[in-house]
Amino acid sequence: MSYQRCLTKQQQTEITRIAIKAGQLLQQHGAESRLIEQTTVRLGTALGAQSIELAVSADALVLTSLFEGRCITTTRKVYDRGINMQMVCDVLRICVMAEKQLLSATEVNRKLDKLQPMKYNRWLVVFMIGLSCASFSHLFGGDWLVFGVTFVASAAAMFVRQELAHRHHNPFINFAITAFIATLISSLGVIYQIGNRPDLAMAACVLLLVPGFPLINAVSDMVKGHINMGIARWTAATLLTFSVAAGIFAAMGLMNIAGGAA
Amino acid sequence: MDLILLLLDDMFWAAIPAVGFAMVFNVPQKMLVYCAVGGAIGHGFRTLTMQFGLPIEWASLVATTLIGFIGLYWSRKHLIPRPVFTVAAAIPMIPGSYAFATMLGLVEMNAGGFTYHLFQTVIENGLKTLFILLALSFGLAIPSILIYRGRPIV
Numbered sequence: 401m402s403y404q405r406c407l408t409k410q411q412q413t414e415i416t417r418i419a420i421k422a423g424q425l426l427q428q429h430g431a432e433s434r435l436i437e438q439t440t441v442r443l444g445t446a447l448g449a450q451s452i453e454l455a456v457s458a459d460a461l462v463l464t465s466l467f468e469g470r471c472i473t474t475t476r477k478v479y480d481r482g483i484n485m486q487m488v489c490d491v492l493r494i495c496v497m498a499e500k501q502l503l504s505a506t507e508v509n510r511k512l513d514k515l516q517p518m519k520y521n522r523w524l525v526v527f528m529i530g531l532s533c534a535s536f537s538h539l540f541g542g543d544w545l546v547f548g549v550t551f552v553a554s555a556a557a558m559f560v561r562q563e564l565a566h567r568h569h570n571p572f573i574n575f576a577i578t579a580f581i582a583t584l585i586s587s588l589g590v591i592y593q594i595g596n597r598p599d600l601a602m603a604a605c606v607l608l609l610v611p612g613f614p615l616i617n618a619v620s621d622m623v624k625g626h627i628n629m630g631i632a633r634w635t636a637a638t639l640l641t642f643s644v645a646a647g648i649f650a651a652m653g654l655m656n657i658a659g660g661a662a
Numbered sequence: 663m664d665l666i667l668l669l670l671d672d673m674f675w676a677a678i679p680a681v682g683f684a685m686v687f688n689v690p691q692k693m694l695v696y697c698a699v700g701g702a703i704g705h706g707f708r709t710l711t712m713q714f715g716l717p718i719e720w721a722s723l724v725a726t727t728l729i730g731f732i733g734l735y736w737s738r739k740h741l742i743p744r745p746v747f748t749v750a751a752a753i754p755m756i757p758g759s760y761a762f763a764t765m766l767g768l769v770e771m772n773a774g775g776f777t778y779h780l781f782q783t784v785i786e787n788g789l790k791t792l793f794i795l796l797a798l799s800f801g802l803a804i805p806s807i808l809i810y811r812g813r814p815i816v
Contacts, residue, residue: 483688485688489690517688528681529686535678539705603758603759606762608686612683612749612752615799616745616798616802617745618799620799641761648765
């Protein structure tokens, strides 16, 4: 529809801004670097630019569009807004529609602006995460009592995590406090010897804090050539794990439990 | 028969965390069922291959490669990027208990002094954690580095 062979400077600026907005949305909601790069390039070229070059880094995106020897470069800061796959799906869908020439540049821009992150009902998530960690304790070989302890501990922890995230606390502080609460509750199982292996509840109830998405993204970035992004993600995930560890140890020290590692 | 029961139990209890974590990642509602199926197939397949004597790291690699290829099919069918299903499906295989044992060992070593037994616990569990994690994420990436090689999947 809007496939222009000739772009004015103004149109090219518009396209550059649209492409980087899509990239920014993808990175803020936890897409891997390859997907960010591919989507911005596809969107930009679909809207008429001759080529799009994107530099991805951990906290900013730099994008240059080229048309007939004219370069327009723009930079956007990227704030982490939490993993949201629904946003990633929607941005990609808009990109595919633009590629099939179903949308003009203005329409793409309007659609991107209208995207709203969908969130599940928080109590449903609390329940499901409690159930998930309890399933882990079952997979590790715990009985139904261990299952119950894990459910209570991790559901309470998930509630705390949501509350802290809602108040925009630093994720490292958030993870430490959440791990502290989860361990505190599940250590009661060890003190009163609830179930066949109460130590399994302590291991399973903190699994809601494993940074699985950053870790998997880190390796897939690195094997696909985005080494610096991979290292940044891996480091962030490691730091999160350390703060989880700090929370666990604080709780174990408080409850005076030796732990079952040895 | 025992094996089938074991597998069914395993797959059922692996599907729940896959859905639970998919909800934390805000996967669209229609796709949750694929996360559940993927999680069940992945964890079940890993348990099956481990029954035949494959070490856990290689079993994880094989299972996530399988999830990667299934995800490839779903992703092209629904025009949805692959990580939407595959990461949630791999979550049940994350080596949480190994990581936990590693950290506990480290702290006990700090508090109670170095013993070879503790050191052994830390090294063995730590290596397992690292290699399983690498296998998981590498397995998920295999379809795109082996077949698509830089071309977009959807």
